[in-house]
Amino acid sequence: MKKTLFIFIAATLTILVASAFFEKEGTAIQTRAALGKKLFSEKILSIDSSVSCASCHIPQFAFADTVAFSVGIKNKLTTRNTPSVLNMKNRPYYFWDGRASTLEDQSLMPIQNPDEMGLPIDEAVKRLNQSKEYRLLFQKIFGQKPDAKNLAAAFSAYEKTLETVDSKFDDWSNNLKNLTAQEERGRQLFVGDKAKCFDCHRMEDFTTDEFKNIGLYNGKELNDAGLFNITNKEADKGKFKTPGLRNVAVTAPYMHNGMFKTLEEVVEYYNNPQKLVSDPINIDESLKEPLGLTTKEKKDLVAFLKTLTDKKYNRK
Ligand code: HEC
């Protein structure tokens, strides 16, 4: 008798605590963006419930990954390096080869990608409909059951909140703070004719959003043809979307194939691309000759790149 009473009390308490928890969770999520944030970490959107968007786009690493190729379902590796999903709001297209033109279209692609989450969209939508919590949340926020369209809308709304514009560089632009002498020398190099970084990494997020070939394609061991895979045009061989450089100090390794581990290696590469890749196909005109940067100038450039980190990612 005593035992049954105890079990009864324990069960009642569990239900009370659980419903209080769901109540809190449920009321905290009121907007599309908040729902998108929850979905970004939702593993049921992968076939074996092992990965979520956040497994590869890791929030504390500025929503990028720390390895050259990320691990998806069944320990499969991605074929390209995971980029940051910060500052995506003003981009005209997504992925290294630009194959998605809106964040909505983009967000359903990793769910279905066999190397990433491997789940047909119909199945993803079915799983959300089977969850009481998600049915209620979608009903409250969209006035509809979960479907592919509102799922994509939630992801997109969340990603559009991920703008980072509070770095030391922004303080400098707003006349709130000075750069150190070294950072200022790096800034002048970055925008100047010697290093030419500004030719491609311009505008508020340090990208012109153009496709360029910086020499990392030779059709041999460097065999990802980038934009060419989409357009089939010879001139597009080896072209990739110029990535923005905000928070770049936090998002190593670098490039579409993650081949550089540090910013020092990146700058060393730009200084003389053909020293590392002697037979590039279709390399951009501006990178055909070595830049001739001194050791000090390379350090200055790296110091400047580090001023682009949003304060929330500044670590000791
Ligand atoms: C297994 C790792 C992995 C998972 C899981 C994953 N991504 Fe990605 N993500 C990548 C890789 C790799 C790329 C680059 C692929 C390419 O360009 O071909 C990418 C690219 C992107 C981009 C484009 C960024 C840019 O600079 O153009 C966005 C946005 C994005 N992912 C959002 C998401 C969302 C939303 C989810 C969850 C629904 C998700 N990702 C799940 C690895 C992953």
Ligand code: HEC
């Ligand atoms: C001709 C255009 C162009 C010029 C000039 C240029 N970049 Fe880039 N940058 C790109 C492209 C395109 C990529 C991606 C290439 C790839 O993955 O194959 C890139 C990638 C990078 C990355 C890696 C970002 C990441 O998230 O992986 C860094 C850092 C970078 N550039 C810094 C610089 C610096 C510093 C300079 C000047 C010394 C410079 N870039 C000059 C076009 C350019």
